[in-house]
Amino acid sequence: MPKPFDELRNVYDVLEHVRLRPGMFVSNGSLDELALVLSGYGLALQVHGVDEGFDLGQVGPFAQWLSWTHGWSMVRGWTAAIEENCGDVPPLEAFFRLLDEWRASLASDQEAVSGP
Structure with a gap:
């Protein structure tokens, strides 16, 4: 169940809304x-001067991670890279799978730095 909009904390909460109801936010995926x-x-x-650490720009950390881990060119940004390399998987579905992998890698990196 999606959270009410006034309870969203960051871009990942917004993206969960998109994942649950893609047709409300993006047409045809x-x-x-x-x-x-x-x-x-x-x-x-x-x-608004909010320091959230936004990482999902076309040339930001998410794009760099895709390039490093998958060897994809980011010349046209992560959208084109995903569309060109997702095969038979719908691009929006591929994006969320990759986003989940990226967030998991960030969490494991953070855990490695902070220790048990």
Whole structure:
């Protein structure tokens, strides 16, 4: 069940809404439309001076991780890289699978740094 909008804490909460109800946010599972939503989110953070550590820009840490772990070119951003390499998997589904992998790798990196 999605949280009410006034209870969302960060971009990952917003993305959970997209995952649960993609048709409300992006038509036809378009990664380009998702990137526009995320760009607007990142811009709102800047305008309002919120330091959330937004990592999902077309050339940000998420894109770098995709390039390093999958060897994909990021010349046209992560949206194009996912679309070009997702095979038969719908691009939005591939995005969420990759996002989950990336977040899991961040969590394991954080655990390694902080120790048990």
